Amino acid sequence: MAGKPKLHYPNGRGRTESIRWLLAAAGVEFEEEFIETKEDLLKLLNDGSLLFQQVPMVEIDGMKMVQTRAILSYIAAKYNLYGKDLKERAWIDIYVEGTTELMGMMMFLAFQAAGTKEKNIALMIERATTRYFPAYEKALKDHGHDYLVGNKLSWADIHLLEAILMVEEYKPDILSTFPLLQAFKGRTSNIPTIKKFLQPGSQRKPPSDEKFVATVTKIFNT
């Protein structure tokens, strides 16, 4: 038993990417067991490893955790990325839910038909520019600190950076009207653990491509 957290998911971003980001940012080494075929999934289902028959599943501290948010909250709390008190946690939760919604708009774009996909990309960009990024820009402007909550790196910052980079994959100049987010991005990307994660060869996954779509369809189709 390695003692390292072990992630069970297909070899792609999906719902597990935020978990990889958080572990990496916390400087926690982790292993991955990729689900590549339907048989891999069935094995997990049949041995009772998946409480609600779903992935992601993360083996951590003797538990087989499921449900992305539960996993993320546990990791954040364990590695002191969840604020110092109830109110800081409240703000971290609020900010993370916002970036979850934004990233949720991109998560399954690769699976969509061309016309639908274009429409949803446009909607996502609109929401990023008029709903989500202004909120984070303002938060940084109001307190003038380097981090979103409590003047200290938290889950909210890591999640926001992940979201920014993801949106930039669709529109590279998306931060052109958000100077504080630009500075935030530069700063946060330079945090050593994050900088390492952003380098080639890390466990960070590339955007979903046709191959990933085909694999996932094969695994999860009934």
Added chain:
Amino acid sequence: MSGKPKLHYFNGRGRMESIRWLLAAAGVEFEECFLETKDDLTKLQKDGSLLFQQVPMVEIDGMKMVQSRAIGNYIATKYNLYGNDLKERALIDMYVEAVIDLNELLMTHAFQPADKKAQHFATIMDKATNRYFPVYEKVLKDHGQDFLVGNRFSKADVQLLETLLMAEECKPDILAKFPFLQSFKARISNIPTIKKFLQPGSQRKPPLHEKDVPKLMKIFH
């Protein structure tokens, strides 16, 4: 200023109902400000009250909290409904997240187009009885305790009861094969704060009726 939490939402369940349940279970009195027209929503958006321009929004302890999960987590922690330690919180989170998934299905049922309703209903029933309920039945059976986590009343119990009752509204005998969930339901329903919330005249909202859907669409679209 009353000091009571103030809930901003339309006069219906939606994403606010779980918050009402949690506050009620904790014995916390709260006020409600109902959005009845699109103008009501626009006003809140324009005065900067809604961080992401969305409701639910709850004014509590000097904050204007948005995002139902964030609000639920805050209330649960503040009123000691979130377990004793990190591992109990992890279990509560897992159980609650799954219940929220099922809730989403139940919640969106009224909005399904007529030709998709039957299929959607079948999906809900299948997931409830094959994926979700068996898990909670087994948890209760395995530890034999009154509550889901840590032998202590928590957000997980509140959320599960809410969902069990909602599922029964769709199919009254849905718990027929789940004896532990049946006794759980009876037991938790009898907790004084919850019993009070389940009585007529409380702030609990009724199920959405199809005739209410157009009015809702007008506010939010």
